[in-house]
Structure formats: C-alpha cells, structure tokens
Amino acid sequence: MQKTPNQELLVAAIKDGTVIDHIPSSRIFDVVNLLGLQGLASAVVVGCNLESGQMGKKSIIKVADKFFTPDEVDRLSVVAPGATLSIIRNYDVVEKHQVRLPETLRGIIRCDNPVCISNNEPMPTRFHVKDNATVRCHYCEHEQRLEKVEIV
Amino acid sequence: MTRPKSFVSIAGLSREDILRLIAMAAEAEREPNRTVLQGRIVATLFFEPSTRTRLSFETAANRLGAKVIGFSDPKVTSSTKGETLNDTIRMVSNYADVIVMRHYLEGAALYASEIADKPVINAGDGAHQHPTQTMLDLYSIHKTQGRLDDLDICLVGDLKYGRTVHSLIQAMRHFRPRFHFVAPRELAMPEVYKQQLRGWGIPFEEHTELDAAAIGQADILYMTRVQRERFQDLAEYEKVKNLYVLRAQMLGAARPNMKILHPLPRVNEIAYDVDDTPFAYYFKQAENGLYMREAIICDVLGESL
Numbered sequence: 080m081q082k083t084p085n086q087e088l089l090v091a092a093i094k095d096g097t098v099i100d101h102i103p104s105s106r107i108f109d110v111v112n113l114l115g116l117q118g119l120a121s122a123v124v125v126g127c128n129l130e131s132g133q134m135g136k137k138s139i140i141k142v143a144d145k146f147f148t149p150d151e152v153d154r155l156s157v158v159a160p161g162a163t164l165s166i167i168r169n170y171d172v173v174e175k176h177q178v179r180l181p182e183t184l185r186g187i188i189r190c191d192n193p194v195c196i197s198n199n200e201p202m203p204t205r206f207h208v209k210d211n212a213t214v215r216c217h218y219c220e221h222e223q224r225l226e227k228v229e230i231v
Numbered sequence: 232m233t234r235p236k237s238f239v240s241i242a243g244l245s246r247e248d249i250l251r252l253i254a255m256a257a258e259a260e261r262e263p264n265r266t267v268l269q270g271r272i273v274a275t276l277f278f279e280p281s282t283r284t285r286l287s288f289e290t291a292a293n294r295l296g297a298k299v300i301g302f303s304d305p306k307v308t309s310s311t312k313g314e315t316l317n318d319t320i321r322m323v324s325n326y327a328d329v330i331v332m333r334h335y336l337e338g339a340a341l342y343a344s345e346i347a348d349k350p351v352i353n354a355g356d357g358a359h360q361h362p363t364q365t366m367l368d369l370y371s372i373h374k375t376q377g378r379l380d381d382l383d384i385c386l387v388g389d390l391k392y393g394r395t396v397h398s399l400i401q402a403m404r405h406f407r408p409r410f411h412f413v414a415p416r417e418l419a420m421p422e423v424y425k426q427q428l429r430g431w432g433i434p435f436e437e438h439t440e441l442d443a444a445a446i447g448q449a450d451i452l453y454m455t456r457v458q459r460e461r462f463q464d465l466a467e468y469e470k471v472k473n474l475y476v477l478r479a480q481m482l483g484a485a486r487p488n489m490k491i492l493h494p495l496p497r498v499n500e501i502a503y504d505v506d507d508t509p510f511a512y513y514f515k516q517a518e519n520g521l522y523m524r525e526a527i528i529c530d531v532l533g534e535s536l
Contacts, residue, residue, distance in 0.1 A: 196336045218341055
C-alpha cells in the first residue's frame, strides 16, 4: 500500500535502534508499558491507527538506540504476536523477523487461578503455549485466553 | 541437575508404568510387611488435614520398614509464620529420603518436586490432582476384573468437579474402556474431558438417571458424592439428590463381576444395605490404597517389590 506523506513523517528513519511494526492498535499502550518505553531516555516514536494492507489499522513503534533482549521479545510476543521487529544500524535494516510466541513463557504472565501455587509463592510463573490463542499454566494446568492474560 | 523421580501427576504415566505399579502393589499385598526401606525416612507434610490419606501413607511407610517424620496439621508449622513452601521443602529435603505432601494449593506438588532434591509424592494438591487415589482405583479395578482392558465403567454423581473421575478417565485411556456417565445436568462431565475422549477414540454415553439399565451394563460402578454446595438452585438439588442414591434393590440386573467403587467418605449416595451385597468393594478399595502406596513409595526410591 502506498504510504501517505503523513505516514512517512511518522515513521521517520532512525539511525540505530529497533522498529516494532504490525502491532494491533488496541494493544499499543500495552506494548509501551510492557517494554518500559516511557522510561527510556532515547527517542521513541509511537504511531497509532496507521493504514495497513494486512491488518486494516496497525500501530508502530520506533525506538532509537535500543535493541531488545530475547526476554523482552518474549514479553512482546504475548501482547503483539505477529508484530515485526526490525533492527536498524546506520539507517539500514540489518535484521527483520516476525515476533513469535515461544513454547514456554516464564515469569511474563500471571495465572488467573487464585489457588494456583504460582500466585501464592515467590516464584516465576510458567506457561505452555497451547496454540496462538491459549496458554496453560505449568503448575495448576488452568488454561487462559491469551488476549485476557495479565502481565506480571 | 537431574531431578529425582517424583510422583505428582497421572498425565505422565504410560500403560507400562501403570501395569508395573499394579504388579508391585499386588506383591506388597502378598507380603505387606517388609524391611526394604529400613534405614530410610519418609516425611509426610500435610498442609491440609486428610486423616485417611495420611494414615494410609504412614502405614505403608511403616510396613516397608521406614521411619516417618512430618506434620498433620499446618498450624504447627512455620508456614503459619509466613515461611514459603520453597523453604519448607528445602529444609525437609535435608532430613528425609522421600516427601509425601498434601497441599491446598493447585500445582504445589509439581513445584515442590522442582525444588526438592528428594522424590516428592503428591498426596493431593487442592482440586487439581490426587494421583495415588487414581492408582488405587486402578489397582482395585484390575484386582476385581483381572484386567484393565475393554471394561465398561459407569461414573456416577458429580462428574463436573470430581477430580477422581477426571484422573480416572485420563489413566484409563491406555486400556480401551467404554464410559457411561450418570450425572445431573448441573454436574455433567465437562466438555473439555469429552473432547479428550473423542480425541483418544474412547466411546462414552451420557445418562441423567441411575437406573437398572445403566447399572446392568457396568463392570465398574464408580460412585461419587453429589454435594449440596455445588448447586446454585437448591430446589434443583432437592430434585436430584435421591436419584443418585444407590440401593441394594437396584442391583438386580447387575453383571456378576460388577464392583462398586467410591473414593470415600460417603454421605448418603450408597445406602447401607448395599454394604452386604457381593458388589460392594469400597472398603476393600481403601485397603488397596495401602498396597498401592507401598508400591509408589518404593518406586520413587528406585526399589522394586
């Protein structure tokens, strides 16, 4: 799809850093919170409700001088599975891949079963990803819909 | 680090595991008193009181020659002072060779098995799992029918919340059973378990009445309690509560090999006149728990019977 001039402006190039594209617009602020972007000192551009051929509306985040750790990418995958991550070095995309849910999520989301051991003991939670929509607690085996999970 | 062999869930057991434990339980029954665990210490940690299960485990340990330490009442432990399960388990791991644990939180046994450097046996973790109960049910079925394969198993009562029936279904999947579910609509077998059964290709029928037809086609009649507190509408409870009371007069069409199981304690779901019929097996079933627990304690410690 042809980008509008306005959209070009919003997604202005960064020299070094990371672009997270194809974020569902409804989860954009979850992503900001989850990755702690509000606490960064470097430039952060957040674009919401941009036209997208695939998604209808999408959101995008550009973060200068920041490269996410595998753990941060796993966290991102919970709220924005299917987002695209591009690593930018010297204005060039040197790496691009789609965020995928890992098989296991450790210490990222909370179990919704109040009598699960993981809600009553200082321990990291652990979930098995059943499909792209459901996760199962490793300990109590309760299942949750991914779109409803609470982040630790 | 390699973890010791624990026994926390039914899901991971293969057909061979189940048959091996049944063979060991039969051997324990043949000669219940042994010295195979002499010099070993079994810790029974009951964070939730359960006299029946605790006595069964402690008797099993004593009959195997082991010594028993532990507590039966969490009020006397440091957990009331705010000690974490993690700390309690690490501490007890220093003293005992095997930990038998009952806990009110779901998943507690699996968590304990990930921390302990000694085997952990799950003696019940909240509403989640009670795998030694399932194993003693399987031992009882095998003992009374001479096999586990190709049996008609009729599950009666609370099939929605009853963890024993859910675990039994999971364990029996290896043995081509045919299930008959008898429950009021409010307490019917949840869809998730029915889907599992379809996935495994195991046939099942659903009934709402406990009648001669349902009883007559069963090799095993597994009774559970219909609990008043499970009903939102008490009028509904009043309507169904007596439909699921088994009486001796209902057993006329029962197969001669049929046996009645119940995880106990019963309230009113089996009338006392059933106790004297040749079909009643629930007290013997509880006794079988002793032999199966002897087998499980030995198995996690790497001892064969």
